[in-house]
Amino acid sequence: MSLLSRAYPLTRAALFALDAEHAHELTLAALKKTHACHLTRALVQAGPTPSGASCTLMGLALPNAVGLAAGLDKNGACIDALGALGFGFIEVGTVTPRPQPGNPRPRLFRLPAARSLINRMGFNNQGLDVFLGNVQASHWRRGGGVLGLNIGKNADTPIERAIDDYLLCLDGVHPHADYITLNISSPNTSQLRSLQGHDALDALLSAIRARRKALADRHGRNPPLVVKIAPDLQDAEIDAVAELIPAHGIDGIIATNTTVSRTAVQGQPHANEAGGLSGPPVHELSLNVIRRLRTRLGAETAIIGVGGIEQAAQAIEKIQAGANAIQIYTGLIYRGPSLVTECVQALAGLSTTAA
Known part of the structure; x- marks a missing residue:
């Protein structure tokens, strides 16, 4: 376990005395600076991955099945430092074609009694060009790390033209992603969740499918593509997603958003x-979505389970419900990097037991 993991309970007390978003920014900046210095890098570096932890997800070889959910590093500015915490894969974004400030502050709130967060960030990010510059400057992928790039639409793009934004982002991230996520489930961009409806999703995925083929022909590669959905969908809506995902050749689903x-x-x-x-x-909520999706999708489509994992037992429950891998975010804020190690070890043990 890294020194950061041991020290985090004390560090958290100081961070939680600050405004939540300010603490978030300070943490990422400190983590990046510590990792960038050869003399201090070992402070954040996780220990070796336990035997039996490796797995395959959508054809991607992972050192372990524990990933970082999108949203923590919206601009892809801290990829290498976050990767050092022991994750099997990292997802950054959500990025939009143009820079946008997001919603007015304050927009991130802690609920300590529930070990939860409420955010209405609104896809605040520096835009696709800066995002891609950060991704290309990172060493994570060059060292064998698996990187997911999460894309969305600008807040001022009319919902009727949302497809245009997703295609612009797809064009940009395609050469640089190990997998790509379509975020259509954030509650903080007006009408975005309407893209989960049958007809809107069918139209979006049809356009994405055609563009993917063109990009694969151009670049000679075809990274897996996943769709991130909400935990608040009704059963009929989940069933519609389960129908359309394989019909359009989508490789997986992230279940779920906030x-x-x-x-x-x-x-x-x-x-x-x-x-x-x-x-x-x-x-x-996410377990219910995962179970229903797995029943309807069979074994072929990947499911990444995310939402409310704060200890290893919940990571195991996600896998047992039908997820192939998991992601964490809020649990990392409350527990620190030790949660990553705990989940990796638990899932490695689960894999060994299953084998």
Whole structure:
């Protein structure tokens, strides 16, 4: 276990005394600086991956099945440092074609009693050009790391022209991604979640499928493509997604994004803030989505389970529900890098037991 993992409980107390978004920015900056210096890099470097942890996801060889969810590093500016924490794969973004500031601050809130967060960031990012520059400057992929690039639409792009934004981003990230994620489920961009409806999703995926073929012909590679969906979909909506994903040759689904439900946190400070709720209240919601998807998709389509993982037992539950791999985010904020190690070891043990 790294020194950072051991020290994080003390560090967290200081960080939680600050505004949540300011603490987030300071943490990424400090992590990047520490990793960039050869003298201090060992402070953040995770230990060796345990035996039996490796797996394959959508044809990609992973050292372990524990990934970092998109949203923590929206601009891809901290890829190498985050990779040092022991993740089997990293996902960065969401990026939009043009830079945008996102929603007004404050827009990130802690709910410590529920070990949760509410965010209404609104795809704040520096745009595709800066994002791609950061991705190309990182060493993670060159060292064998698996990198997912998460794409979305600008807030001021009318929903009727959302496909144009996704195609622009797809063109940009295609040569530089190990896999690509279409984020159509953030609650913080107006009408974005409407893209999960049958007809809208069918139109989007049809356009993406055609562009993927053209890009594969041009670049000689065809990275897997996944769609990230919400935990708040009704059964019929989940079934529609399960119908369209394989029909359009999509390789996987990330289940799930944040929830707009507040049932689990009623009465807590900040519970009524607008935005997406993440953390333990999402765990059961995502499990329900994963189970239904797996039943309808069979074994061929990959599912990445995310939402509310704060200990190894929940990572195992995601896999047992039908996920092939997991991602964490909010649990990392509350638990620190030790959560990565804990989940990697647990899933390695699960794999060994299953074998």
